[in-house]
Amino acid sequence: MSDDMLLHLSSNSSNQSDQSTKFAKLEARLVGKASSAVTSSLPPPPQQQQQQQQQPQQPQARPSVSSASKFADDLVAQSSSSDSDDDIAGEFLIQANTQKRRKVQVDDSLTFSESVEAVDSLAKMAETLETKVNFDVGRKKHSRGRSQSGRGRGSRSNDQTRSQISASTISSLNGQLENSYHKDTKPKEQLQNDSHYSSEEEVLSLRAKVAALEEDLRKSRKETSDYQNLCRQLEKELKDLKDHEQQMKPKRTKIIADLLISVSKAERQEARLKVRQDSLRLGNVGVTRAGTLISETWEDGQALKDLNAHLKQLLETREAIERQRKSLKKKQADKGDGPDGENGVPEEDFLLQDEIYKSRLASIKREEETILRERDRYEFEKGRLIREMKRIRDEDGSRFNSFQILNHRYALLNLLGKGGFSEVYKAYDLVDHKYVACKLHGLNAQWSEEKKQSYIRHAIREYNIHKTLVHHHIVRLWDIFEIDHNTFCTVLEYCSGKDLDAVLKATPLLPEKEARIIIVQIFQGLVYLNRRVQKIIHYDLKPGNVLFDEFGVAKVTDFGLSKIVEDDVGSQGMELTSQGAGTYWYLPPECFELSKIPLISSKVDVWSAGVLFYQMLFGRRPFGHDQTQERILREDTIIKARKVEFPSRPTVSNEAKELIRRCLTYDQADRPDVLTIAHDPYLTYTKK
Numbered sequence: 123m124s125d126d127m128l129l130h131l132s133s134n135s136s137n138q139s140d141q142s143t144k145f146a147k148l149e150a151r152l153v154g155k156a157s158s159a160v161t162s163s164l165p166p167p168p169q170q171q172q173q174q175q176q177q178p179q180q181p182q183a184r185p186s187v188s189s190a191s192k193f194a195d196d197l198v199a200q201s202s203s204s205d206s207d208d209d210i211a212g213e214f215l216i217q218a219n220t221q222k223r224r225k226v227q228v229d230d231s232l233t234f235s236e237s238v239e240a241v242d243s244l245a246k247m248a249e250t251l252e253t254k255v256n257f258d259v260g261r262k263k264h265s266r267g268r269s270q271s272g273r274g275r276g277s278r279s280n281d282q283t284r285s286q287i288s289a290s291t292i293s294s295l296n297g298q299l300e301n302s303y304h305k306d307t308k309p310k311e312q313l314q315n316d317s318h319y320s321s322e323e324e325v326l327s328l329r330a331k332v333a334a335l336e337e338d339l340r341k342s343r344k345e346t347s348d349y350q351n352l353c354r355q356l357e358k359e360l361k362d363l364k365d366h367e368q369q370m371k372p373k374r375t376k377i378i379a380d381l382l383i384s385v386s387k388a389e390r391q392e393a394r395l396k397v398r399q400d401s402l403r404l405g406n407v408g409v410t411r412a413g414t415l416i417s418e419t420w421e422d423g424q425a426l427k428d429l430n431a432h433l434k435q436l437l438e439t440r441e442a443i444e445r446q447r448k449s450l451k452k453k454q455a456d457k458g459d460g461p462d463g464e465n466g467v468p469e470e471d472f473l474l475q476d477e478i479y480k481s482r483l484a485s486i487k488r489e490e491e492t493i494l495r496e497r498d499r500y501e502f503e504k505g506r507l508i509r510e511m512k513r514i515r516d517e518d519g520s521r522f523n524s525f526q527i528l529n530h531r532y533a534l535l536n537l538l539g540k541g542g543f544s545e546v547y548k549a550y551d552l553v554d555h556k557y558v559a560c561k562l563h564g565l566n567a568q569w570s571e572e573k574k575q576s577y578i579r580h581a582i583r584e585y586n587i588h589k590t591l592v593h594h595h596i597v598r599l600w601d602i603f604e605i606d607h608n609t610f611c612t613v614l615e616y617c618s619g620k621d622l623d624a625v626l627k628a629t630p631l632l633p634e635k636e637a638r639i640i641i642v643q644i645f646q647g648l649v650y651l652n653r654r655v656q657k658i659i660h661y662d663l664k665p666g667n668v669l670f671d672e673f674g675v676a677k678v679t680d681f682g683l684s685k686i687v688e689d690d691v692g693s694q695g696m697e698l699t700s701q702g703a704g705t706y707w708y709l710p711p712e713c714f715e716l717s718k719i720p721l722i723s724s725k726v727d728v729w730s731a732g733v734l735f736y737q738m739l740f741g742r743r744p745f746g747h748d749q750t751q752e753r754i755l756r757e758d759t760i761i762k763a764r765k766v767e768f769p770s771r772p773t774v775s776n777e778a779k780e781l782i783r784r785c786l787t788y789d790q791a792d793r794p795d796v797l798t799i800a801h802d803p804y805l806t807y808t809k810k
């Protein structure tokens with residue numbers, strides 16, 4: 123309460139002596155009570171303090187003087203009746219003081235309420251301060267959870283400023299509180315003392331909090347600086363590693379390429395050694411001269427010679443026994459004509475002798491069968507040997523056989539095979555680190571410029587079709603680039619397994635289960651080609667164009683003859699512009715139409731797939747198996763292929779035969795297209 127207020131209060135008191143007397147009495151009693159209350163009880167709880175502070179704020183109607191004096195009398199009475207009750211003394215004291223303040227208010231002017239408001243606002247300040255400190259603690263905890271770097275210089279100075287402000291606010295608040303309370307009247311001293319103590323405690327606690335916060339801040343700053351140092355150190359290490367990596371890259375590439383070349387060289391040596399060894403067993407190519415004509419002929423190796431000799435010997439033995447048996451039978455027959463027992467043998471001896479011959483013939487037959495099987499195996503090995511010899515010869519004659527690195531990226535290794543106009547090399551992609559197949563398209567230097575341009579146009583067309591195809595059962599085309607004026611290269615997904623042609627040469631008959639899973643995969647590739655916006659007819663499906671990866675997944679390749687089905691094509695199909703191309707065993711009758719330009723559709727591929735499936739199951743093609751391409755054309759073999767016939771062996775399911783019949787439907791209009799036949803139950807796997 124301010125001095126002015128006190129003066130004002132005292133002047134009011136002198137004008138109302140009666141009330142002053144009562145008031146003095148009351149104060150005297152209250153002071154006596156207060157001293158005992160202070161010594162015997164703790165300060166009032168904060169809630170009560172708050173109540174005390176808040177009370178003057180509430181708008182109060184000014185009571186009349188008489189009612190005020192009655193109230194004071196009542197208070198005196200209440201006070202005397204509760205003298206003995208020490209436990210509620212403090213509470214009573216506050217209530218009494220509050221009541222007293224109300225009483226004073228009766229006589230007081232607005233100045234008093236203003237002073238009370240001042241005290242109240244100070245209390246609020248303290249409250250705000252408390253809240254602010256709490257907020258700082260919370261904020262600090264929170265910000266420590268976040269990135270340390272988030273707390274910059276500004277943030278630190280804010281903390282400092284905040285703690286300075288807090289300290290100064292606390293001391294000024296403290297001063298204000300002290301001043302305010304010291305200026306209050308005597309009977310209010312106890313109340314002031316209580317408030318003073320609690321404020322001091324609060325200030326002490328706030329100071330302790332500030333000190334704790336400052337300690338936290340110091341630690342956080344240290345942590346931040348440690349993290350920043352660590353961060354700088356890691357950044358430097360990363361940069362060093364990157365520089366090192368950059369420096370090492372060419373070296374590493376060279377090491378990888380060198381290793382691959384060493385392995386490939388070893389493989390080449392091994393392949394040639396094996397060919398030499400196998401040649402001894404299976405045969406070799408010899409050169410024969412007939413006058414001035416030099417030609418190459420095959421000379422069988424020792425194993426084949428031995429097998430053939432063994433077969434010849436068995437044949438001679440069989441013939442000898444058969445002669446013996448014949449003569450025995452003749453004698454026996456003659457016996458019946460001549461005198462009794464003169465030339466013949468007894469019946470029992472004849473039967474025994476004949477049984478011996480028969481048994482020996484049966485055993486010779488078994489031996490012959492075994493040797494024939496062995497000879498078939500040798501023949502197969504011989505075929506493989508001849509292909510390998512050809513490959514080695516092609517490799518030796520290739521201008522890409524010295525492990526070149528093409529386009530600064532593809533390390534050429536060993537030759538996989540040679541096609542009509544191309545060589546396919548196994549290669550290693552030094553950028554993506556994977557094996558690839560590099561198909562080197564060589565243009566014949568003797569060709570006219572026009573022919574070269576036509577070939578390149580054709581290859582680019584194939585590339586443009588193939589590069590957009592991304593499917594599990596289609597060989598991926600990764601890249602294309604020019605090597606020199608006469609050569610360019612396409613980079614394909616590497617399929618380390620054999621192609622279907624090589625598989626069928628090794629085992630001409632496949633079990634139905636194996637054949638089925640291969641044809642299902644081929645149809646899945648075809649379905650993909652026909653579900654695209656730009657549909658594609660492969661047009662050259664044959665065993666050599668079905669490759670297998672290392673896991674045995676079948677993939678369709680070689681889009682050299684493919685056709686893009688344009689949008690405006692009618693239901694009958696598109697015009698076949700490259701008639702005569704392709705492999706005739708696998709093409710449908712409509713492709714041999716000569717009277718007009720044939721219209722084709724995806725049904726061409728359905729026919730080819732049917733031929734492939736038939737060949738896998740029965741070991742031969744359904745039409746013109748033993749014929750040459752030229753003869754097929756000359757004899758109209760496919761044009762006459764109206765109905766497919768199935769051999770009685772091996773046994774194949776009716777479902778498989780039905781699928782083949784549908785694929786090999788002679789009339790194109792009646793033959794299902796790819797998307798229709800893909801729904802055939804035989805081509806879908808469902809759990810039973």
Ligand SMILES: Nc1ncnc2c1ncn2[C@@H]1O[C@H](COP(=O)(O)OP(=O)(O)OP(=O)(O)O)[C@@H](O)[C@H]1O
Pocket residue numbers: 538539540541542543544545546559597614615616617618620621666669679680
């Ligand atoms: N992506 C590949 N992965 C592994 N081997 C392949 C790949 N592409 C082709 N080959 C193999 O390379 C050899 C030659 O392939 P290419 O396609 O040139 O021969 P082709 O089809 O017989 O000839 P053409 O293309 O003239 O008809 C074949 O033995 C084939 O199996």
